[in-house]
Structures are given as structure tokens and as C-alpha cells.
Amino acid sequence: MRPENRRQVKELTLFRAMPDAAFDRLLAGSFFQRFPAHVVLIREGDLADFLHIVIDGGVELFSNWRDHETTISIARPISTFILAAVVKDAPYLMSARTLDASSILMIPSENIRTAMLDDSAFGVAMVDELAACFREIVKAQKNLKLRSGVERLANYLLRLDAEQRNDGRVVLPFEKKLLASLLNMTPENLSRAFATLKPYGVAVSAAAVEIANPGDLRRFAKPTPLIDDPKS
Amino acid sequence: MRPENRRQVKELTLFRAMPDAAFDRLLAGSFFQRFPAHVVLIREGDLADFLHIVIDGGVELFSNWRDHETTISIARPISTFILAAVVKDAPYLMSARTLDASSILMIPSENIRTAMLDDSAFGVAMVDELAACFREIVKAQKNLKLRSGVERLANYLLRLDAEQRNDGRVVLPFEKKLLASLLNMTPENLSRAFATLKPYGVAVSAAAVEIANPGDLRRFAKPTPLIDDPKS
DNA sequence: CGCAGCCTTGACAAATGTCAACAAACGTGG
DNA sequence: CCACGTTTGTTGACATTTGTCAAGGCTGCG
Numbered sequence: 001m002r003p004e005n006r007r008q009v010k011e012l013t014l015f016r017a018m019p020d021a022a023f024d025r026l027l028a029g030s031f032f033q034r035f036p037a038h039v040v041l042i043r044e045g046d047l048a049d050f051l052h053i054v055i056d057g058g059v060e061l062f063s064n065w066r067d068h069e070t071t072i073s074i075a076r077p078i079s080t081f082i083l084a085a086v087v088k089d090a091p092y093l094m095s096a097r098t099l100d101a102s103s104i105l106m107i108p109s110e111n112i113r114t115a116m117l118d119d120s121a122f123g124v125a126m127v128d129e130l131a132a133c134f135r136e137i138v139k140a141q142k143n144l145k146l147r148s149g150v151e152r153l154a155n156y157l158l159r160l161d162a163e164q165r166n167d168g169r170v171v172l173p174f175e176k177k178l179l180a181s182l183l184n185m186t187p188e189n190l191s192r193a194f195a196t197l198k199p200y201g202v203a204v205s206a207a208a209v210e211i212a213n214p215g216d217l218r219r220f221a222k223p224t225p226l227i228d229d230p231k232s
Numbered sequence: 233m234r235p236e237n238r239r240q241v242k243e244l245t246l247f248r249a250m251p252d253a254a255f256d257r258l259l260a261g262s263f264f265q266r267f268p269a270h271v272v273l274i275r276e277g278d279l280a281d282f283l284h285i286v287i288d289g290g291v292e293l294f295s296n297w298r299d300h301e302t303t304i305s306i307a308r309p310i311s312t313f314i315l316a317a318v319v320k321d322a323p324y325l326m327s328a329r330t331l332d333a334s335s336i337l338m339i340p341s342e343n344i345r346t347a348m349l350d351d352s353a354f355g356v357a358m359v360d361e362l363a364a365c366f367r368e369i370v371k372a373q374k375n376l377k378l379r380s381g382v383e384r385l386a387n388y389l390l391r392l393d394a395e396q397r398n399d400g401r402v403v404l405p406f407e408k409k410l411l412a413s414l415l416n417m418t419p420e421n422l423s424r425a426f427a428t429l430k431p432y433g434v435a436v437s438a439a440a441v442e443i444a445n446p447g448d449l450r451r452f453a454k455p456t457p458l459i460d461d462p463k464s
Numbered sequence: 465c466g467c468a469g470c471c472t473t474g475a476c477a478a479a480t481g482t483c484a485a486c487a488a489a490c491g492t493g494g
Numbered sequence: 495c496c497a498c499g500t501t502t503g504t505t506g507a508c509a510t511t512t513g514t515c516a517a518g519g520c521t522g523c524g
Contacts, residue, residue: 044458065378066454072373084363084370090464091457093370116356123355124348130362131316137369138316138325141304144376145416146297149512177470184377186513191472206471206521222298225323226276232322380479408503418481423504438489438503471520481510489502494495 001032001105005055008078009105012053014129017121026115031106035098042096048085050106054078057102060178061094071181073140074099074174083130086112099174139227146227149185153193154221155228156183157202161211163230168211233264233337237287240310241337244285246361249353258347263338267330274328280317282338286310289334292410293326303413305372306331306406315362318344331406371459378459381417385425386453387460388415389434393443395462400443 006027009015015023032055035041041052044063052059059075061082072094075081085092086109098104116123143152156179160170172179180190194204200220201212211217225232238259241247247255264287267273273284276295284291291307293314304326307313317324318341330336348355375384388411392402404411412422426436432452433444443449457464 063374063378063458065374065456065459068378070374070377072370072377084366087359087363088367090367093367093374093458116359117352120349120352120355123352123359127319127348127355127358127362130359130366131319134316134362134366134369135320135322135325137366137373138304141369141373141376142295142297142302142325144373145302145304146295146300175470187471188473188514189512192512195472224297226295226325227297382479409501419503420482420505421480424480427504465524467522467524469521469523471518473517473519475516476514478511478513480512482508484507485505487502487504490500492498492500494497 001030005032005103005105008055009053012078012080014080014122014125017125018115018119022115022119022122026107026111029108029111032103033106034103035101037098037100037102040095040097041104042082042092042094044092044095046092048082048088048090048092048109050108051080051086051112052082052096053080053105053107055103055105057104058099058174059096059102059104060099061096062181063094069181070184071178073136074178074182080129083126083133087116087126087130089113099178135232142227144184149183149189150193150196151221152183152185153190154197154200154202154217155223157197157209157211158214158218158221158223159228159230160209161214168214170209170211172207172209237264237335237337240287241285244310244312246312246354246357249357250347250351254347254351254354258339258343261340261343264335265338266335267333269330269332269334272327272329273336274314274324274326276324276327278324280314280320280322280324280341282340283312283318283344284314284328285312285337285339287335287337289336290331290406291328291334291336292331293328294413295326301413302416303410305368306410306414312361315358315365319358319362321345331410367464374459376416381415381421382425382428383453384415384417385422386429386432386434386449387455389429389441389443390446390450390453390455391460391462392441393446400446402441402443404439404441 010023054075054077056077059081061072061075062069063072081096082092089109116126157170161168164170176190177187180187200216202217203210242255286307286309288309291313293304293307294301295304313328314324321341348358389402393400396402408422409419412419426434432448434449435442
């Protein structure tokens with residue numbers, strides 16, 4: 001692990017307040033490893049031995065039941081995933097695989113749990129992180145239960161635009177198949193959803209999406225901070 | 233607040249490890265109040281001034297968008313709700329209303345946050361509670377994305393049976409309209425879903441559901457601990 | 465070059481939502 | 495305790511949404 005990376009991890013709200021010595025203790029026994037794309041890191045049902053942190057690349061969190069599979073979320077640098085399973089010392093509820101070539105830091109669950117007991121500031125940081133994760137997934141749940149597929153897509157595009165250059169020229173960050181799974185639709189349906197948004201000024205060409213008039217799309221999508229705001 | 237109730241709240245994993253004196257400090261400025269059925273306790277978007285705890289009765293957590301409404305979860309005694317908003321000092325993401333006449337304990341958010349800083353064991357308990365909440369909603373997400381309406385109903389019935397007497401004679405704990413909203417379907421659709429399960433030995437009469445042969449239903453529902461186990 | 469996987473489109477099927485009608489259950493005020 | 499109106503639950507007919515299957519074009523990679 002390069003000092004550069006160590007610094008980045010230390011910058012996470014989770015670890016920011018931690019004294020350097022404690023942080024070094026936390027990292028004892030950790031692995032920093034580079035993986036190619038499309039490697040399964042975690043299989044749901046396994047016990048949570050390590051807290052994982054994406055340093056570079058991207059990770060898909062997904063789940064299977066019978067012959068269905070669905071994407072729950074995407075973890076981008078620099079962020080943790082499957083924190084809750086680590087805390088509870090319980091089986092992972094989701095599987096994880098790399099999207100692209102990725103660098104992953106793995107910290108033994110045991111280290112996390114003891115750090116929490118030793119350092120109450122770290123405990124507070126964990127509470128903060130978990131609360132944020134919880135709120136994210138509540139929003140995802142609302143998005144899923146209250147909106148149709150087309151509405152989810154429209155709001156997703158608006159969010160992407162805001163995260164990117166806010167000029168109506170959006171680039172999809174991964175393949176449409178995965179986006180479909182994230183938005184809970186089939187790839188065929190996603191294609192049709194894009195077609196449905198055409199009258200609102202949405203034009204797609206491979207990964208590039210142009211939103212001719214964001215106002216039109218916004219009037220259709222009706223975004224609300226209580227679902228679509230990444231913070232709050 | 234009766235001593236009986238105080239004892240019950242103290243029994244929550246959240247507060248169990250706390251010294252009595254600290255617990256009393258935590259409760260300073262709290263309200264213990266009895267509400268009739270169908271009273272709105274919390275409106276989504278409002279700021280989280282109080283941590284709420286259901287002592288008696290039941291609370292529905294729900295959310296609106298445009299002219300849709302959906303139930304996110306049901307809080308039963310003795311448990312907290314909207315913990316995450318309190319921690320983040322952020323707006324509630326869900327509204328809450330009483331299902332029946334209910335007793336609610338409300339603890340000022342400020343007290344929770346200071347207790348967390350003072351007492352690292354309480355911090356750990358909070359982490360534990362939030363992680364449990366997170367895992368519950370991940371399961372709900374998987375349930376929603378991976379299963380059809382009929383499958384959700386079948387698994388719900390099996391879970392209810394396990395929670396109740398495990399003899400195939402289940403009593404629905406609230407009206408079907410609410411159950412439909414929780415399972416993300418319309419009331420009409422829920423009626424039809426019950427009819428679909430008839431060949432698997434499910435007979436409904438008002439709130440009483442009889443599962444003639446749980447084995448049959450189980451083979452159809454294919455429950456898995458990674459979605460349906462309340463603990464883990 | 466040729467294969468494999470992704471994306472799109474069309475035709476069709478299945479699931480789910482909507483609207484209307486009505487019966488049953490419930491709560492309220494007499 | 496009854497009568498009344500309101501709400502809930504059910505059913506049918508139908509519309510809409512979403513999923514499935516098949517085909518074909520495109521792209522990227524060996």
C-alpha cells in the first residue's frame with residue numbers, strides 16, 4: 001500500500017479523527033490488493049472476515065435468489081462496503097464483484113470491532129457512516145416503491161448530470177445491462193425507457209446521453225431531495 | 233412513564249449496558265405520551281428532534297411521492313424508529329403514524345448524541361442497532377427486487393407463522409390494505425395473490441389465514457435466511 | 465477475421481395497476 | 495341495540511407496464 005493510498009483512506013470520515021498510531025494498529029493484518037475486472041470478492045452467505053474499502057476502480061454489490069440476480073448498489077472510491085455485516089459478525093447479505101480493475105483494502109473485522117471499543121470517537125464515526133448507509137438505502141427503497149421504471153431512469157439521469165458537469169451532457173458510468181439491474185428493469189426495458197424519454201429531450205448514443213432541455217426532463221421526473229439528494 | 237415501562241426500555245440492547253445514572257440523564261427532557269390510532273407522529277422532511285420508541289401499540293413508517301404512498305416498515309414494541317435521522321441531525325426520510333392506540337417515548341436527539349460521545353459502550357450499542365436496521369432494509373430490498381408479489385406474500389405468511397404458533401394458523405396483524413402497501417402491491421392485487429396461493433393450501437377468512445400444508449407453501453415460496461430470517 | 469457479448473427492436477405473454485360495482489365489517493350517534 | 499354511513503375487501507373487465515423470447519446489428523477482442 002502506497003503512502004498516497006494510506007492518506008486517502010485516512011481521509012475517510014470513518015478514520016479522519018483517529019490518531020495515527022491507532023490507525024496503524026487498525027491496519028495491522030490488512031491486505032491491499034489489486035484485482036482484475038469481474039472478479040467476485042465476496043459471496044453472500046459467507047462470514048464477514050474483512051471490512052472492504054474500494055481504493056480504485058469500482059465494485060458492484062449484488063444478490064441472487066433462485067435464478068434471478070439484482071444489483072443493490074455500486075461502491076466507488078474511496079468508500080467502504082459491507083460495513084454492517086462486519087459489525088454484526090454475521091453473514092454477508094450481498095455478493096461483491098469488481099466492475100473494472102480495482103484496488104481493494106481489506107481490514108480484519110476483528111480490528112474494526114476492537115477499535116470501536118477502544119476509541120469512542122471511532123464509534124461515533126461508525127455510527128455516522130452506518131446512518132448514512134441506512135439513509136441511502138431507504139432512499140433506494142422509496143425510489144423503487146414509489147416510481148415507475150421510466151421515472152427511475154429520468155431521475156437517475158438528472159442525478160448523473162448534477163454529479164458530472166451539469167451541462168446536460170452525461171456519460172453513463174457503466175454498461176447499460178448493469179444500469180438496468182440497478183434500476184430494477186430488464187435491459188430490453190431500459191432501451192424502451194430511453195425511447196420513452198425522447199420527447200423530453202433525451203438522446204442516447206452508446207454511453208453518451210444528451211439532455212437537450214433539463215427543465216423538461218425535470219418536470220417529468222419530479223425529483224425530490226428526500227429521494228434524490230446524495231447528501232442529507 | 234411507569235417504572236414498568238422504564239424497565240422495558242432499559243432492556244433494549246441499545247440501553248442495556250448503560251449505567252442507571254446515565255440512562256436517567258438520557259431521559260431528561262423526554263416525553264412519554266399516549267396517542268390514539270391513526271395519528272401522524274412524524275412528517276417526512278421535518279428535522280429529527282426526537283428519537284422515538286414504541287412502548288405499546290404499533291407505528292407505520294411510510295413515505296409519499298407525488299400522489300403515491302408506500303409503507304416502508306412497521307415498528308412494534310419495544311423498538312426505536314428513525315434512529316438514523318437523529319444521528320445525522322437530518323430531515324426524516326419517512327413519515328410515521330400510529331396503527332393502533334400507542335404509547336411513544338420521545339428522547340431529545342441532543343441527549344442521544346451527547347450520550348454517544350460520553351459513553352463508548354453506548355456508541356457500540358448504537359452501531360449494533362444501526363447495523364441491524366441496515367441489514368433489515370437490505371433484506372427488504374432483495375425481497376422487493378428479486379421476487380414477484382405472490383412470492384413476497386407466500387414468504388410473508390411463512391414468516392408470520394414462524395413468529396406466531398408455527399401451526400399453520402396465522403392471524404394477520406393488521407388490515408390487508410396496509411399489508412398490500414408493505415408488500416408493494418395494490419389491495420386488489422393482494423386479494424388475487426391470496427387466490428393464487430389457494431392451490432398451495434392457503435385459505436383466508438378475514439384476518440385468519442390457514443396454511444393447510446406448510447411444506448407445499450414452502451416449496452413454492454423458497455424462503456432463504458439471507459432474506460427471510462429476522463435475525464442474522 | 466470471426467466469435468462472443470451487448471444493445472436494440474419487434475411480437476407476444478405475464479404481471480400488475482385501474483376503474484367500477486358490490487358485499488361485508490366497522491364505528492358512530494341515536 | 496340498532497341504523498346509518500364510511501371504510502375495507504373482493505371480484506370482474508380492461509389498460510398499462512413489465513418481462514420473455516427471438517432476431518439482428520454493433521463492438522471489442524483474441
